[in-house]
Amino acid sequence: MGVTIHDVAKRAGVSPATVSRVLNDRPGIRAETRERVLKAARELGYIPDFSARSLATKRTHTLGFLVHARHSLSSHSFYGQVLAAAEKEARQHGYHLLFSTVHDEAPLMLEEQRVEGLILAGCDIPRALILHLKHSGVPFVLVDNHLPGVNSIVIDNEGGAYEAVSHLIRLGHREIGFLCEWMEDLSFAERFAGYKRALQDHGLPYRPELVAEGEPRTPGSGYIAAQRLLQKARPSAVFVANDLTAVEAMRAFREAGLDIPKDIAVVGFDDGDLAPVAYPPLTTVRVFRDALGIQAVRRLLYIIEHPSTPPLQIRVFTKLIIRESCGTPLHAQRPPKPADAGA
Amino acid sequence: MGVTIHDVAKRAGVSPATVSRVLNDRPGIRAETRERVLKAARELGYIPDFSARSLATKRTHTLGFLVHARHSLSSHSFYGQVLAAAEKEARQHGYHLLFSTVHDEAPLMLEEQRVEGLILAGCDIPRALILHLKHSGVPFVLVDNHLPGVNSIVIDNEGGAYEAVSHLIRLGHREIGFLCEWMEDLSFAERFAGYKRALQDHGLPYRPELVAEGEPRTPGSGYIAAQRLLQKARPSAVFVANDLTAVEAMRAFREAGLDIPKDIAVVGFDDGDLAPVAYPPLTTVRVFRDALGIQAVRRLLYIIEHPSTPPLQIRVFTKLIIRESCGTPLHAQRPPKPADAGA
DNA sequence: CTGTTAGCGCATTCAA
DNA sequence: TTGAATGCGCTAACAG
Numbered sequence: 001m002g003v004t005i006h007d008v009a010k011r012a013g014v015s016p017a018t019v020s021r022v023l024n025d026r027p028g029i030r031a032e033t034r035e036r037v038l039k040a041a042r043e044l045g046y047i048p049d050f051s052a053r054s055l056a057t058k059r060t061h062t063l064g065f066l067v068h069a070r071h072s073l074s075s076h077s078f079y080g081q082v083l084a085a086a087e088k089e090a091r092q093h094g095y096h097l098l099f100s101t102v103h104d105e106a107p108l109m110l111e112e113q114r115v116e117g118l119i120l121a122g123c124d125i126p127r128a129l130i131l132h133l134k135h136s137g138v139p140f141v142l143v144d145n146h147l148p149g150v151n152s153i154v155i156d157n158e159g160g161a162y163e164a165v166s167h168l169i170r171l172g173h174r175e176i177g178f179l180c181e182w183m184e185d186l187s188f189a190e191r192f193a194g195y196k197r198a199l200q201d202h203g204l205p206y207r208p209e210l211v212a213e214g215e216p217r218t219p220g221s222g223y224i225a226a227q228r229l230l231q232k233a234r235p236s237a238v239f240v241a242n243d244l245t246a247v248e249a250m251r252a253f254r255e256a257g258l259d260i261p262k263d264i265a266v267v268g269f270d271d272g273d274l275a276p277v278a279y280p281p282l283t284t285v286r287v288f289r290d291a292l293g294i295q296a297v298r299r300l301l302y303i304i305e306h307p308s309t310p311p312l313q314i315r316v317f318t319k320l321i322i323r324e325s326c327g328t329p330l331h332a333q334r335p336p337k338p339a340d341a342g343a
Numbered sequence: 344m345g346v347t348i349h350d351v352a353k354r355a356g357v358s359p360a361t362v363s364r365v366l367n368d369r370p371g372i373r374a375e376t377r378e379r380v381l382k383a384a385r386e387l388g389y390i391p392d393f394s395a396r397s398l399a400t401k402r403t404h405t406l407g408f409l410v411h412a413r414h415s416l417s418s419h420s421f422y423g424q425v426l427a428a429a430e431k432e433a434r435q436h437g438y439h440l441l442f443s444t445v446h447d448e449a450p451l452m453l454e455e456q457r458v459e460g461l462i463l464a465g466c467d468i469p470r471a472l473i474l475h476l477k478h479s480g481v482p483f484v485l486v487d488n489h490l491p492g493v494n495s496i497v498i499d500n501e502g503g504a505y506e507a508v509s510h511l512i513r514l515g516h517r518e519i520g521f522l523c524e525w526m527e528d529l530s531f532a533e534r535f536a537g538y539k540r541a542l543q544d545h546g547l548p549y550r551p552e553l554v555a556e557g558e559p560r561t562p563g564s565g566y567i568a569a570q571r572l573l574q575k576a577r578p579s580a581v582f583v584a585n586d587l588t589a590v591e592a593m594r595a596f597r598e599a600g601l602d603i604p605k606d607i608a609v610v611g612f613d614d615g616d617l618a619p620v621a622y623p624p625l626t627t628v629r630v631f632r633d634a635l636g637i638q639a640v641r642r643l644l645y646i647i648e649h650p651s652t653p654p655l656q657i658r659v660f661t662k663l664i665i666r667e668s669c670g671t672p673l674h675a676q677r678p679p680k681p682a683d684a685g686a
Numbered sequence: 687c688t689g690t691t692a693g694c695g696c697a698t699t700c701a702a
Numbered sequence: 703t704t705g706a707a708t709g710c711g712c713t714a715a716c717a718g
Contacts, residue, residue: 004695015705020697028703050455051403052695054394055710065442069427080423084412087443096452099408099442100430109439112393219619247620254622276562277590279597279622347711358689363713371687395711398694 003044012040023048054113061095063300064115066102068124070217078272078289079121082143085293086119093301106132117300119143123186139303143296145186151303151311153295157187157269160285160318161194162201164267165239167283167320169202172330173237173265175210179225179249180241182216188241191269195239209233214245222248230256236330237265243274243284250278250325261327271321283326286319346387355383366391397456405439406643407458411467412444413560421615421632422464425486428636429462436644449475460643462486466529482646486639488529494646494654496638500530500612503628503661504537505544507610508582510626510663512545515673516580516608518553522568522592523584525559531584534612538582552576557588565591573599579673580608586617586627593621593668604670614664626669629662 005023009016014037021029022037040046054060065086067079087097098109104126109115117139120130130147133140142152168176178195180188196206212229214221222245229238230252240246246268250260258264260280268275271286295314303309348366352359357380364372365380383389397403408429410422430440441452447469452458460482463473473490476483485495511519521538523531539549555572557564565588572581573595583589589611593603601607603623611618614629638657646652 005697006695016696017698017706018704021704024697026697030703033703047454049398049695050457051394051397052710053697055392055398055694055712056696056698058710060394062441067427069431080426083423083442084410084444088412091443096457097442098405099426099440100434101427111390114393114439244616244620251620251622273587274617274620277587277594277617277621279594348713349711359711360690360713361688364688367713373687376687392711395694396713398696399711399713401694 003046004049005046008037008041008044008046011044012037058113060114060116062098062115063090063095063297064098064100064107064109064118065121066100066107066118066125067121069101069103070124078270078287081289082121082293082296085290086297087293089294089297090301093297095297095301102126102129104129106136110138117141117304119296119300120145121296137307139300139307141296141300141303143292146313149311151299151313153292153299153314153316155187155287155292156315156317157190158194158197160269160287160320161191161239161241162198163194163318163320164269164283164285165195165198166202167322168237168239168265168267168326169198169204170329171237171265171327173235174204175207175233175235175237176204177210177212177229177233177235177238178241179212179214179222179229179238179245181214181218181221181225181245183213184216191239191241207233210235220248221245223252225249226252227256235264237267237326239267239269241269243268243270243272243278243282246282246284246325247274247278250280250282261325265327266325268325275321276323278325280325281323283323284321286321288316288318291316346389347392348389350387351380351384351389354387355380401456403457403459404437405441405458406433406640407441407443407450407452407461408464409443409445409450409461409468410464412446413467421613421630424632425464425636425639428633429640430636432637432640433644436640438640438644445469445472447472449479453481460484460647462639462643463488464639480650482643482650484639484643484646486635489656492654494642494656496635496642496657496659498530498630498635499658499660500533501537501540503612503630503663504534504582504584505541506537506661506663507612507626507628508538508541509545510665511580511582511608511610511669512541512547513672514580514608514670516578517547518550518576518578518580519547520553520555520572520576520578520581521584522555522557522565522572522581522588524557524564524568524588526556527559534582534584550576553578563591564588566595568592569595570599578607580610580669582610582612584612586611586613586615586621586625589625589627589668590617590621593623593625604668608670609668611668618664619666621668623668624666626666627664629664631659631661634659 005016005019009019019037022034065083090097098115121143123145146152146154183189199206209232212225214225226249240249246266250266253264260266268282268284271284275282275284348359348362352362362380365377408426433440441458464486466488489495489497526532542549552575555568557568569592583592589609593609596607603609611625611627614627618625618627
């Protein structure tokens with residue numbers, strides 16, 4: 001422990017500077033010398049000291065990965081996978097990932113010069129922080145979030161929702177509800193937009209009584225949203241803005257005596273761990289978490305190398321995964337205009 | 344950007360060394376000087392450079408957090424929460440967390456001297472790696488895993504399982520099955536041991552035909568395990584070694600025409616996101632993920648400060664969370680010795 | 687109590 | 703093509 005560039009130099013019979021050159025692939029080294037240095041380094045098990053190199057080069061080969069503290073709790077499985085994918089991609093480029101939950105102030109890791117750039121995951125990163133970062137010129141990219149003029153990797157929320165709702169329409173549904181935890185969330189708002197556009201494109205009216213929210217960030221929010229919906233209307237299908245909310249809503253539907261998908265079809269969004277094991281298995285929109293993580297790292301590294309590159313928004317498309325909760329075409333099983341079904 | 348200790352020194356009218364002393368709370372500084380330096384530092388917005396400090400002190404104030412790559416996939420929500428809790432705890436002690444998936448070789452972050460110690464989460468960390476680390480004297484602690492003579496934070500798998508099975512027995516069950524993905528997993532093996540001890544302590548025989556495994560690390564492993572069980576026996580209750588497997592098993596039971604919990608009671612283990620939204624809501628053993636993360640960090644920091652402290656195993660107890668999948672006492676609803684129920 | 691000197695390990699001038 | 707000297711920003715040993 002502690003073999004330095006000097007040790008290698010001595011063993012190879014050259015100067016430390018030469019060793020440094022060889023190890024950094026600098027030009028102007030005789031092939032023979034090069035081999036000798038490499039051999040010595042290998043034999044000694046030399047590994048460059050990270051701090052020393054950082055100090056000399058001003059580069060840490062480290063990226064910060066930040067998520068909002070709230071997400072550590074519930075839907076962390078989502079960002080956990082993004083994180084894991086990002087780490088893998090970063091490692092392949094010789095980078096490491098410093099993980100942190102985000103707070104209101106500028107991240108310390110940045111000011112201490114620990115990281116060369118930041119990945120900010122989730123749409124509840126404080127706006128002020130993002131603007132501060134943008135202003136200060138630090139390389140960073142948003143994931144599952146966006147802002148004009150800022151680099152971001154986004155989910156095709158609108159398109160995914162559109163596809164999901166279109167599928168329900170194709171199955172014969174005409175009264176399709178929309179459920180979410182709360183509309184303030186950027187992702188949910190975009191999914192809501194996709195829902196409305198799908199209705200419109202298929203000539204169906206948008207009816208506010210088919211839309212319900214739960215309580216922001218409350219466990220069982222989907223359960224509440226579903227109950228609220230049932231008090232106003234009795235759609236034959238609902239599109240729910242995320243899987244967890246969908247599963248909670250299904251519970252409320254069952255308790256109201258409705259069978260899924262016979263009495264009410266359900267489609268979610270995310271396709272996380274939950275969806276395949278839900279009862280019934282949830283038809284949902286798959287979000288490619290790995291792609292989010294990989295693209296975020298690639299984009300960030302590119303920005304670091306090319307600081308003046310104009311900001312980009314990269315959209316990761318989704319895929320509708322059909323399971324059982326959305327049922328089959330309605331034609332055979334019920335009349336075109338159902339009045340009132342269960343309870 | 345780039346205000347150094349020299350700038351602060353000049354502004355305060357002292358030497359850089361004095362600034363360093365003040366900033367590091369070294370004794371032997373006149374109060375007045377101290378104030379002057381602090382003021383200058385504040386006014387200049389001075390923040391110490393991480394690399395320079397690390398190089399001089401050989402301390403990075405960084406901990407590595409490693410999980411096996413496999414866990415990034417499925418049960419990551421589990422380690423994600425451990426990670427988030429660990430990060431929070433670390434931050435409160437002025438430490439950062441470097442996240443990585445683990446591979447066979449010694450982690451690069453260690454050899455580059457990036458981290459002062461390691462947290463290894465999960466019981467599928469290569470044995471050879473652990474032994475290598477132990478041999479090389481690096482401070483590290485295992486989470487949800489253990490080995491003789493090695494610092495670890497463990498879940499009370501045996502006790503949690505014992506409590507779960509005892510509860511089923513108290514409810515009147517006499518034929519209780521055990522299901523898991525595979526026995527090779529250390530955690531599952533311990534939960535199995537708890538299952539057997541509970542049977543024994545309550546005077547019930549251990550019957551191998553009531554035990555079934557699925558396929559290692561296969562999606563739907565619990566489904567398979569449940570099917571295998573049903574071909575051999577028809578217990579009135581099952582204890583399943585983790586929630587995901589339990590939920591999959593419940594699906595198989597339902598498809599076999601069994602009602603949960605009426606025909607078969609189910610208890611899981613983990614109490615992750617899945618349990619409360621499962622159908623029916625899953626009775627399970629809660630694992631306190633936050634505690635695992637917090638204790639891991641505290642223990643690791645202690646080891647770093649006191650290298651010769653003898654290794655410890657810290658056991659985090661569990662808590663049985665009763666929901667609906669385990670049902671109510673049997674007395675009222677069925678005869679003491681049921682022969683064969685559904686099918 | 688405080689300033690001066692000397693590295694930490696590496697990369698990068700400038701000479702040779 | 704290579705070596706010697708210098709500095710990155712900070713801490714620590716030694717004076718004073």
